[in-house]
Amino acid sequence: MKRSIPFLLLTAAIAGAQSFDVEPMPNPPGVDPQIGGLDVRPDGKLAAAFHRGEVMIFDPATKSWSRFAEGLHEPLGLLCEGNDSVLVMQRAELTRIKDVDGDGSADTYETVFDDFGMSGNYHEFAFGPARGPDGSLYIGLNVASNGAGIRPEIRGEWSDIGDATFEQMIQGPNFGKVRGKAGRMYARVAYRGWIIKLSPDGSKWEPFASGFRSPDGIGFDAQGRLLVDDNQGDWRGTSPLYVVEKGGFYGHPASLVWTEGWDKGDPRKLPVEELDAMRTKPAARFPQGELANSPTQPIAIPDSWGPYGGQTLIGEMNQPWLVRYLADEVGGVTQGSLTAMFNDTDLGKGNHRLAFSKDGTLWVGKTHLSWAGAEGLVKITPKDIDKAFAVTAVELEKTPKGCGFRVSFSQPIGELDGIKMNRFDYKYHQAYGSPKVDEAALTPAEIANGTDNILLELTAEQAKEGAVHCIEFSGGTSKTGSKLGPTKLYYQATKLP
Structure with a gap:
């Protein structure tokens, strides 16, 4: 039997005993401690890719770092394949880095995938990889920004769809005159603004889904759904979270020019109503400045986290907390709610990359990219988690x-x-x-x-x-x-x- 309960006056709530310990770890000496990629190896040690191109190994037992690899170009994702092999998403390629002789340092750097365009624009970041339940890999490609133009030499195919010519788009005085025509974000080289799917070994690939602006967050939830979040901007009223499926269009039109058989001209000029009808709507949205400004990596919470097990945790760079996603299915559509987590701790900002150890420890890698955020590695350990009221x-x-x-x-x-x-x-x-x-x-x-x-x-x-x-x-x-x-x-x- 239902019983009604009255609204009570809003009162200040006193938070109960913390269910988590938050502990900053020491930074590696001589390294810019901004973390672009993070994962836990089978032996329990962490592999972290840093902003200036190093891959370092952290031993939680001794709280010490050792160098595994260096010389990488702005790595923004890392996935461990074992104790001696990692996949790193550089700006220009997905790379497999291996320690062949077992001395703890990398011996080989192998290009796994680089069949996407690069114009030299500063905003053409690359994210991932995330591994799906069947072993397939997924990466996300940023669109370019009219905050700058392109370089005279590009990689891959150029699209002539757009108001500015190749010569006008080259960074310099001419580009300053056509910046408005370029579009705030543009995709004049192949598959910018797309999610790309690769076979488990990276030998085969396919364009998977379009319509992204800056998909810094890519990962799978406990149910095996591919989650991608994007950042507020043009065509993004606030930052969205998507459940991504093959062939979907997720709202930012610049990437549509790389859709097979595209014949509708400049997608930016299509009626908003037509684009709205084409796009897949978000599974959640992060109110800008209220909950998140720059959401990052989604990750499934392990069952060892008691009442939180099976839910999804999402990083956030500009606010001093993480975000928890509670999925709901309505009429075959995945949607749901977002709420802040660790907002009553001293976690701080810059929460960019997340990884869980087998024992349930959560590791948070921070960055700021000379913008908003912080730096370093933080350890979060649950305690008395079954007593949490949430x-x-x-x-x-x-x-x-x-x-x-x-x-x-x-x-x-x-x-x-x-x-x-x-x-x-x-x-x-x-x-x-x-x-x-x-x-x-x-x-x-x-x-x-x-x-x-x-x-x-x-x-x-x-x-x-x-x-x-x-x-x-x-x-x-x-x-x-x-x-x-x-x-x-x-x-x-x-x-x-």
């Missing part, structure tokens, strides 16, 4: 009055100090970012709870398909006395039930 699921359900959000908790509810709800949206347009639009406060038609969940029921007029619905708890206490700190949940209702 939201474990948010599910959108059909109800007699319309629909409702069922919020589940890790323990039986004792008291919730206060609840507020509102909704908002962002524009899909060519301009850089978007203010919140269609904002509305929400008052549930009924609030009813069970032992460990609460249903917030909305009328049909209150919920809006496509909007972000924010649920805010000012705090609370479980029946065992564990504290729930202030919690904001941002649910992306891409589809209503």
